[in-house]
Amino acid sequence: MKLANLDGRAVVITEEGVIDVAAASDGRFPSFPDACVAHLTQIRDWLAADRPVTDPTATLAALQADATRLGPPVTAPSQIFAIGLNYRDHGTETGLALPDAPLVFTKFPSSLAGPAADIPLPTATCDWEVELVVVLADGGRDIPVDQALDHVAGFCVGQDISERTSQLAGTPPQFSLAKSHPAFTPIGPWITTLDELHDPADLTLTCTLDGDTVQRGRTRDLIFDIPTLISHLSAVCELRPADLIFTGTPSGVGYARTPARYLTPGSTLRSTITGLGELRNRCTTPRPKA
Known part of the structure; x- marks a missing residue:
């Protein structure tokens, strides 16, 4: 799993796009990237079970080519x-x-x-x-x-x-x-x-x-x-x-x-x-x- 800070929000990056962790989980997980670090195991399990929809506007390839939207x-x-x-x-x-x-x-x-x-x-x-x-x-x-x-x-x-x-x-x-x-x-x-x-x-x-x-x-x-x-x-x-x-x-x-x-x-x-x-x-x- 790749956990990133995209425009200040915690997202999981995939080949198909990004998953906004807080929005896709209906608030089960926090939007603040730092706060998600302690929940990576639970986030991984949730991803496998729920298969949330990705946002295709920011794919792994796109962010590799232009990382200006990514914070630490x-x-x-x-x-x-x-x-x-x-x-x-x-x-x-x-x-x-x-x-x-x-x-x-x-x-x-x-x-x-x-x-x-x-x-x-x-x-x-x-x-x-x-x-x-x-x-x-x-x-x-x-x-x-x-x-x-x-x-x-x-x-x-x-x-x-x-x-x-x-x-x-x-x-x-x-x-x-x-x-x-x-x-x-x-x-x-x-x-x-x-x-x-x-x-x-x-x-x-x-x-x-x-x-x-x-x-x-x-x-x-x-x-x-x-x-x-x-x-x-x-x-x-x-x-x-x-x-x-x-x-x-x-x-x-x-x-x-x-x-x-x-x-x-x-x-x-x-x-x-x-x-x-x-x-x-x-x-x-x-x-x-x-």
């Missing part, structure tokens, strides 16, 4: 966790030692954006990081590794846009604010449930900048896999429905290149994960301050 599939999570240095090749390119335990920072929810949103660049040193994003359906504390995937609603594509100057300026460096400027957290294009994926533990991530492939990796190369991350985080924090986990980025980021390469106004960033879809985000000049 989760709009206001209580927590966004992000994992640093979770691919060995990314650790190698940065020259940083790999962590013995997951290296956790945050991105703030006000930075969330949709799969076709413009990204205003506040400086000339903004960088890209394509990532697999885990969306939680069910929370809790002290979740065992062997039960962790039972708490997952599905996956989506994410970009951890990073303003490198402020990120690396301090001692220790400041990650969270530097990664939380407006639209620095595009996600989408929808939440794909794990049953739609041939092998959820081995997905290909690709990032292109103006058609040039700058990142390519596979999630099988994660140092700390998804069950380990969920268990580790839940040992400290109470996880909640619709929380997001950015699982790390493979090699190919801009600041680790010689010379460094950064995003520029007018450039287009395309982020793809096998089976999940893609983000297409255009970079723009900074928004005027109020």
Whole structure:
């Protein structure tokens, strides 16, 4: 199942069209996309039993071609966790030692954006990081590794846009604010449930900048896999429905290149994960301050 935010409402996307979850269920399920995340199992059962009519004006193919009506599939999570240095090749390119335990920072929810949103660049040193994003359906504390995937609603594509100057300026460096400027957290294009994926533990991530492939990796190369991350985080924090986990980025980021390469106004960033879809985000000049 693919759960999306279409014009601010929760919809299920199919090849034939979309199903407005609240309208088609006569209010049994909420219209707010975030609120539907915790009900994905019930929504799947309802779809199989009732076979609601689809709206053919917005098909899967149409939304893949033009995602401007899609917002982030989760709009206001209580927590966004992000994992640093979770691919060995990314650790190698940065020259940083790999962590013995997951290296956790945050991105703030006000930075969330949709799969076709413009990204205003506040400086000339903004960088890209394509990532697999885990969306939680069910929370809790002290979740065992062997039960962790039972708490997952599905996956989506994410970009951890990073303003490198402020990120690396301090001692220790400041990650969270530097990664939380407006639209620095595009996600989408929808939440794909794990049953739609041939092998959820081995997905290909690709990032292109103006058609040039700058990142390519596979999630099988994660140092700390998804069950380990969920268990580790839940040992400290109470996880909640619709929380997001950015699982790390493979090699190919801009600041680790010689010379460094950064995003520029007018450039287009395309982020793809096998089976999940893609983000297409255009970079723009900074928004005027109020």
